[in-house]
Amino acid sequence: MTAVTPLVAPNAVGDFTIRDVIEGQTAGQLIVAADDWGWWATLLTGDTVAPTTGIQQTVADGLIRAGFLHRRGRRYELTHTGHDVAKNRGFVRVAVRGWEPTFRQLSDNPHLPHIPAATEPGEVARGCSDIGRRRPEIFETIGRAIDDDTPGCTVDLGCADAGRVKALAALAPRERFLGVDIEAGVIADATAELTPLGIADRVTLLAGSVQPEPQPPAWLEAVDRNAVTTAMSFFLLHQLASDGAGIATVLSGWMDWFPNVRRLVIGDGYLLEAPHWTQQPWFSPTYEIYHSITGVRLWTRQEYEDAFAALGWSVTRRMEDHTMLVTTILERG
Numbered sequence: 434m435t436a437v438t439p440l441v442a443p444n445a446v447g448d449f450t451i452r453d454v455i456e457g458q459t460a461g462q463l464i465v466a467a468d469d470w471g472w473w474a475t476l477l478t479g480d481t482v483a484p485t486t487g488i489q490q491t492v493a494d495g496l497i498r499a500g501f502l503h504r505r506g507r508r509y510e511l512t513h514t515g516h517d518v519a520k521n522r523g524f525v526r527v528a529v530r531g532w533e534p535t536f537r538q539l540s541d542n543p544h545l546p547h548i549p550a551a552t553e554p555g556e557v558a559r560g561c562s563d564i565g566r567r568r569p570e571i572f573e574t575i576g577r578a579i580d581d582d583t584p585g586c587t588v589d590l591g592c593a594d595a596g597r598v599k600a601l602a603a604l605a606p607r608e609r610f611l612g613v614d615i616e617a618g619v620i621a622d623a624t625a626e627l628t629p630l631g632i633a634d635r636v637t638l639l640a641g642s643v644q645p646e647p648q649p650p651a652w653l654e655a656v657d658r659n660a661v662t663t664a665m666s667f668f669l670l671h672q673l674a675s676d677g678a679g680i681a682t683v684l685s686g687w688m689d690w691f692p693n694v695r696r697l698v699i700g701d702g703y704l705l706e707a708p709h710w711t712q713q714p715w716f717s718p719t720y721e722i723y724h725s726i727t728g729v730r731l732w733t734r735q736e737y738e739d740a741f742a743a744l745g746w747s748v749t750r751r752m753e754d755h756t757m758l759v760t761t762i763l764e765r766g
């Protein structure tokens with residue numbers, strides 16, 4: 434008998450299967466719903482959770498079948514994989530909820546060169562803050578650098594829901610903070626949360642654009658520009674550099690706004706290219722594909738470092754989180 438040659442090449446190691454595509458989508462929805470119920474935050478403290486409704490029971494069963502939870506009596510606890518999911522749930526929220534409106538528009542717009550980002554701003558903000566919170570030691574390093582220095586004012590450009598500002602305000606109690614983001618609704622919600630945290634007297638949040646333009650933005654008039662000593666920006670510089678004239682142009686615009694800035698803290702996703710989806714670390718293909726759709730350029734580590742050096746900034750710390758997510762602390766040489 435002759436061997437039958439398969440018509441379709443067997444699935445190469447690392448390729449996606451139809452099962453990954455469909456079940457991954459469902460798992461993502463369940464992960465976000467469980468997050469909205471506070472389950473992951475509770476589970477990460479080592480506590481168990483207990484569903485209280487039929488819907489919650491269905492979600493818990495789905496999370497068990499996915500391998501993220503296991504049952505202990507009538508309660509549920511994290512598996513090893515579930516721990517990984519809980520820690521990284523911000524990435525799931527950004528991809529499943531935050532960026533979904535952009536991906537949805539592909540269907541009706543095959544003729545467009547790019548699809549302008551149409552995000553769910555609150556979901557992106559919360560997801561990004563959760564991404565930041567995964568690595569408290571990065572906050573601690575930034576907080577220590579600020580707190581060890583003479584007290585000044587730290588600005589977070591594109592602060593979203595001020596998750597990073599709040600974490601750093603706790604670590605550097607003598608520092609004042611200013612956060613600016615283009616999403617006025619996100620800023621209003623974040624401002625309402627400052628008073629209960631007891632930091633409203635030294636944290637100011639303003640709505641507006643931080644893209645340097647020929648005319649300074651209106652929010653800058655409400656700010657003591659000379660008081661700013663640290664400028665931070667996380668996961669926004671790539672976009673501003675792409676919309677504008679490159680990384681160095683944006684940074685030098687910020688240096689003009691804040692003439693006494695002596696420390697920069699820049700977190701961003703670096704471009705890591707590979708022809709095959711699964712050859713890249715997780716999330717980098719999604720990040721890359723999302724940005725190609727929106728026409729926003731991603732930049733290599735070399736491009737960031739060339740711009741830093743051209744403006745006289747020296748790297749004092751480089752902290753890799755996920756392989757492509759890098760936070761750099763710089764001081765003026």
Ligand SMILES: C[S@@+](CC[C@H](N)C(=O)[O-])C[C@H]1O[C@@H](n2cnc3c(N)ncnc32)[C@H](O)[C@@H]1O
Binds near residue numbers: 594
């Ligand atoms: C990917 S999120 C990063 C949020 C936050 N920096 C973090 O890392 O957790 C990008 C943020 O930049 C804000 N943004 C986009 N364009 C902006 C602009 N021109 N000026 C100020 N903020 C902007 C968005 O509203 C969003 O909150």
